[in-house]
Amino acid sequence: MDFAFNDEQRLFAETLRQYARSKLKPEYQTWDSGTPYPREKLRELASMGITGLRVPEAYGGAQASYVTAGIAAEELARGDYNTTLFLQLGAMCADIVARHGSEAIRQEWLPKLAGGERLLALGLTEPGAGSDAAAIKTSARREGDYYVIQGEKASITFAGSADGCILFARTSGAERGSRGISALLVPLDVPEVSRQVYRSAGEKLTRRGSLIFDGARVPADHLLGAEGTGLAQALGGFDYNRALIALACLGAAQESLDETVEYAKQRSTFGKPLAEREGVSFQIAEHLTLVAGARLLAYQCLALCDRGERHSKEGAMAKWLGPKVAVDAIHACIILHGWMGYSDELPYVQRLRDVIGLEIGDGTPEIMKGIIARETFGRSYMIYK
Ligand SMILES: Cc1cc2nc3c(=O)[nH]c(=O)nc-3n(C[C@H](O)[C@H](O)[C@H](O)COP(=O)(O)OP(=O)(O)OC[C@H]3O[C@@H](n4cnc5c(N)ncnc54)[C@H](O)[C@@H]3O)c2cc1C
CATH class of the missing domain: 2.40.110.10 (Butyryl-CoA Dehydrogenase, subunit A, domain 2)
Structure with a gap:
């Protein structure tokens, strides 16, 4: 069992983390107004390789592995969780078009999807x-x-x-x-x-x-x-996208926890930094542990997918656990920042609202548990076949 990313993946993760923090994070709250996201921003994501990750090389994409797509989801979400939707939909749609589209459709759409020209x-x-x-x-x-x-x-x-x-x-x-x-x-x-x-x-x-x-x-x-064959095409993509969703949620949660660690070192109450209070540091330790566990589950799903092995159960487990753990962690970060945490000056309330969306989208917790149970007990016992 190898838990390490390869050199190329490590470099990709570092580059994206830097990009997410320097370019995406300062604007994250701006887009909470619902203003249309400019196409030049989408083209910028394309230039970072995001929209073409799953587009075959022959059509201008990177044809990257699913684990690499997971890295992108996690790192982008540290800056702007919502930009991971371009990655998620980009990957699922490119996979469907590449596998099932006619040659004319592939020529027409895939290069433009990879280049951020079309959505x-x-x-x-x-x-x-x-x-x-x-x-x-x-x-x-x-x-x-x-x-x-x-x-x-x-x-x-x-x-x-x-x-x-x-x-x-x-x-x-x-x-x-x-x-x-x-x-x-x-x-x-x-x-x-x-x-x-x-x-x-x-x-x-x-x-x-x-x-x-x-x-x-x-x-x-x-x-x-x-x-x-339409529904089978959709469901095939949902299995791995559930791990991408989990990693996006967990990336937003990890960034929130990292920020809260720094805050807890600086903020003092009753003559001591919050970080010296076990009531605070143990809470953060618990959330960090749960985020790390859910993250491994999501990467396990993507590694199985890359190997061509069945990954429905792991995808459903990651999709149930990842957003739930992320919501709990971000909620704790709001409280640990006191009154400032519950303001629009800081990003936590927006991160919470954003992440909750994908507790529902792509399948609710109940449906995820239905899939896990189906894969465990067998199809004949289940509602979701
Ligand atoms: C942020 C976001 C993005 C989305 N993006 C897309 C998109 O791009 N494309 C798209 O097609 N859809 C999208 N959706 C829709 C999403 O996939 C559906 O909302 C989701 O599948 C649930 O369907 P529903 O909302 O109709 O709820 P329902 O199916 O009506 O379920 C309502 C509630 O009942 C529970 N429930 C349902 N059946 C059972 C059961 N048998 N046993 C126990 N509990 C059950 C559910 O878990 C849920 O809590 C998005 C949703 C959100 C919130």
């Missing part, structure tokens, strides 16, 4: 179907050389800013269940698509919202993979 959203959830993804109703009806899309996708990260969406829609009736769902790459700047950005409690940089399709026509060659 893709992933549209699965609907107003009436989230955890139970097989219950979606949005339809893609074949008409000659086109599919015609009708329906609403809800709670979609980047709904307000994406150029296209990997859309999961029914190409056959509900009686086919998950086998009636297909994936299509749908350009969004057409009159038959409207967008509604939510007043979200956090992750405002991502302009999460609804995408409403009212008869949008998509060329038939924009189908990704065979009809009926």
Whole structure:
């Protein structure tokens, strides 16, 4: 068992940590206003290799390992947790397009995704179907050389800013269940698509919202993979993305703890620094331990994924534990900073609001425990098959 990153990964981590602290962190709170994230900032992330991490080299990307993507999630989150969403969606969408897109679609989208010129959203959830993804109703009806899309996708990260969406829609009736769902790459700047950005409690940089399709026509060659394979494509990506989510949450938590350690050395009460009080230092010691444990679980998932081994259980464990441990740690950092912790002058309340979003997104704690139980007891016992 080897717990060390290789030299290239270590250098990548150091470079990103420096970039996150010097460039992203000073602006983190600025984007909490919901102002659209400028495209030149996205191109800057692209120049750091973030948007092209999972794009194949032949299309201008780095084709990096999943462990390397995990390093990027963890380090970026130290500066601006929300920028990790470009990495997460970038990786999942690039993997789907590279594996299931036609050559024309790959040529059209992958180099621009890697270069930060285009942004893709992933549209699965609907107003009436989230955890139970097989219950979606949005339809893609074949008409000659086109599919015609009708329906609403809800709670979609980047709904307000994406150029296209990997859309999961029914190409056959509900009686086919998950086998009636297909994936299509749908350009969004057409009159038959409207967008509604939510007043979200956090992750405002991502302009999460609804995408409403009212008869949008998509060329038939924009189908990704065979009809009926859409949900399997999405679920394959979710398994590793759950570890990326965990590492993003844990990166934000680790930065908060590191800052709190420094604060505890400087702030004195009753004639002594807080750091000399075991009531404070033991709390920090506990959170550091839990963050370190959850982090290892997430990297274990990504290492399994890189080796081509099954990693659904580890992904679900990481996704349940990572955000939970991060929320608890950041909450403690708020309290340990006293009244200043509970102000917008410091980043902790925003970090807490931001991290809570991905306790829900990509699968709730209940659904994660359902997957862990399914992988343990066997499929026939479980609700989430
Ligand atoms: C920040 C954020 C970003 C998101 N980004 C995207 C995106 O980019 N694309 C996308 O498609 N979706 C996205 N989502 C949607 C997300 O995937 C769904 O919110 C999630 O899957 C849960 O679905 P739901 O909200 O409909 O809750 P529901 O499925 O209605 O569940 C409600 C509650 O009931 C619990 N529950 C449900 N079923 C069971 C059960 N069988 N047993 C026990 N408890 C159960 C759930 O855990 C939850 O607590 C995002 C959500 C958030 C918050």
